[in-house]
Amino acid sequence: MIRFEKVVKTYPGQTRAALEQVSVDIEKGEFVFLVGQSGSGKSTFLRLILREYRPTSGKVHVAGKEINRLASWKVPRLRRQIGTVFQDFRLLQNKTVAENVGFALQVIGKSRSQINRLVPETLELVGLEGKADRLPDELSGGEQQRVAIARAFVNRPMILIADEPTGNLDPTSSIGIMKLLDRINRTGTTVLMATHDASIVDQMRKRVIELEDGRVVRDESRGIYGNQN
Amino acid sequence: MQLRHVFSELRQGLRRNLSMHVAVVLTLFVSLTLVGLGILLNSQAQKTEEYFGSQLQATIYLCNGQRGEVGCVGPVSDAEKQAVIKAIEGNKYVKDWYEESQQVAYDRSKELMGDNFRISSPEAMHSSIWVTMKDPRDYERVVSSVQTLPGVHSVFTAKDILDPIYSTIDAFKYGSLGIGAFLILAALLLVANTIRLAAFARRREIGIMRLVGASSLYISLPFLLEALVTAIIGVALASGALGAFMWFGIHEKLRESLVFMPWVDFPDYLQAVAWLAVIGPLLTVLPTLVLTRKYLKV
Numbered sequence: 001m002i003r004f005e006k007v008v009k010t011y012p013g014q015t016r017a018a019l020e021q022v023s024v025d026i027e028k029g030e031f032v033f034l035v036g037q038s039g040s041g042k043s044t045f046l047r048l049i050l051r052e053y054r055p056t057s058g059k060v061h062v063a064g065k066e067i068n069r070l071a072s073w074k075v076p077r078l079r080r081q082i083g084t085v086f087q088d089f090r091l092l093q094n095k096t097v098a099e100n101v102g103f104a105l106q107v108i109g110k111s112r113s114q115i116n117r118l119v120p121e122t123l124e125l126v127g128l129e130g131k132a133d134r135l136p137d138e139l140s141g142g143e144q145q146r147v148a149i150a151r152a153f154v155n156r157p158m159i160l161i162a163d164e165p166t167g168n169l170d171p172t173s174s175i176g177i178m179k180l181l182d183r184i185n186r187t188g189t190t191v192l193m194a195t196h197d198a199s200i201v202d203q204m205r206k207r208v209i210e211l212e213d214g215r216v217v218r219d220e221s222r223g224i225y226g227n228q229n
Numbered sequence: 230m231q232l233r234h235v236f237s238e239l240r241q242g243l244r245r246n247l248s249m250h251v252a253v254v255l256t257l258f259v260s261l262t263l264v265g266l267g268i269l270l271n272s273q274a275q276k277t278e279e280y281f282g283s284q285l286q287a288t289i290y291l292c293n294g295q296r297g298e299v300g301c302v303g304p305v306s307d308a309e310k311q312a313v314i315k316a317i318e319g320n321k322y323v324k325d326w327y328e329e330s331q332q333v334a335y336d337r338s339k340e341l342m343g344d345n346f347r348i349s350s351p352e353a354m355h356s357s358i359w360v361t362m363k364d365p366r367d368y369e370r371v372v373s374s375v376q377t378l379p380g381v382h383s384v385f386t387a388k389d390i391l392d393p394i395y396s397t398i399d400a401f402k403y404g405s406l407g408i409g410a411f412l413i414l415a416a417l418l419l420v421a422n423t424i425r426l427a428a429f430a431r432r433r434e435i436g437i438m439r440l441v442g443a444s445s446l447y448i449s450l451p452f453l454l455e456a457l458v459t460a461i462i463g464v465a466l467a468s469g470a471l472g473a474f475m476w477f478g479i480h481e482k483l484r485e486s487l488v489f490m491p492w493v494d495f496p497d498y499l500q501a502v503a504w505l506a507v508i509g510p511l512l513t514v515l516p517t518l519v520l521t522r523k524y525l526k527v
Contacts, residue, residue: 072445073444073445076439076442076443077442078442079440079441079442080441080442081442084440090433090436090437092434092437103434103441106234107234107437107441107443107447107448108441108442108447109447151437151441152441155441155442
């Protein structure tokens with residue numbers, strides 16, 4: 001589903017590479033944690049998948065497409081197959097929960113009937129049934145992150161990328177979010193989550209890819225946050 | 230594509246950035262009005278030149294022997310007159326010519342001036358030769374070939390009267406086009422600033438749209454429509470102002486007081502408005518296209 005082949009990414013004006021010879025293969029339906037200190041290259045890794053950047057060298061394949069060669073006008077189509085969730089939720093404060101989720105469908109041209117069907121379905125999946133008409137600031141942090149996940153998942157993407165989704169949440173809310181991501185993963189969606197939350201990684205016992213100074217230093221199938229050795 | 234969303238974004242965008250949009254509309258209005266005036270004045274200059282140019286003749290006045298005539302040493306002799314006629318006939322720029330005797334000149338002037346005519350006899354008048362050029366712009370070549378011949382008192386062309394009129398029209402034309410061009414530059418900068426502000430105000434929505442895979446066209450469409458709406462309002466206001474100028478300035482005033490002149494008319498007005506209808510949207514939509522590519526890059 002996601003394949004990095006000897007990927008190097010150096011930003012313009014920088015001498016040190018943000019990613020250095022990274023080769024990783026993530027299968028369809030996998031749940032993968034991406035760990036590493038700030039500046040280790042996690043964000044660059046995720047941004048390359050979203051085709052916000054092109055790699056300096058090497059190849060990145062996402063959902064069967066080599067994104068180096070993907071024309072700019074085809075990028076939106078790629079992104080429709082990837083849902084993205086951030087630490088800061090990125091909700092539109094003037095729109096209700098349902099409108100925030102529906103917005104993702106509206107702007108890619110889905111019909112009103114599809115929106116009316118998919119939005120309540122997805123809100124139920126994330127446990128927000130009955131809160132469709134609330135505004136984001138009437139919700140708790142955990143609930144706001146659920147709205148963001150609903151928005152990322154409403155189009156049923158093949159890949160869900162979560163960049164520190166529990167970074168702003170208390171432990172209880174974090175557990176709820178992780179259960180939700182696990183449920184989404186069980187529907188066959190590949191989940192890639194960048195995190196600093198050691199307890200979550202340790203509890204879930206999923207595949208862990210650790211980056212350090214832009215290099216993959218660990219790739220374990222049922223790993224924990226820190227190095228086991 | 231859901232047009233409902235695009236139009237609701239358009240409505241919100243126009244409301245959110247109202248003061249900037251008003252500034253763009255006003256600047257466009259004034260600059261397009263000036264450009265439109267320039268186009269109308271250009272048509273006016275062409276009309277005037279065509280009308281008078283086609284009637285432009287040179288009149289060669291011959292000496293009549295009156296005392297105090299500058300450049301004359303007595304009345305023109307037959308030999309001198311024949312030399313002048315020969316020079317005219319040999320001039321390739323001349324289309325045709327005819328002679329007007331002192332008596333005919335006396336009669337015509339008397340008829341034209343009526344009671345104000347004070348000249349006592351035909352001998353006080355100049356006999357003359359009226360020359361029509363093949364191309365009125367070549368009058369200088371004809372004038373210079375006869376001006377210094379003996380027996381010629383003076384040469385007169387209507388160009389002497391028309392030149393100041395042409396230069397006045399030209400001054401207004403270039404003046405309005407020049408100021409219009411400056412204001413167009415101001416309008417372009419305002420459009421650029423408006424887009425920058427609008428893109429900043431909507432950065433969150435735009436960021437989400439990009440993430441969920443909205444196309445570039447979908448993201449930039451509200452901006453393009455906003456540009457089009459401001460252009461349409463600007464063009465409409467400028468067309469109204471030009472229409473008012475045509476009605477109150479030309480139709481009601483100048484046409485009444487200067488009846489002998491041909492004036493710009495409704496088809497000229499329509500032509501100017503057609504130009505504005507092309508220039509106006511280009512002025513707002515083109516920079517929007519360029520800048521949305523820069524600010525809203527997917």
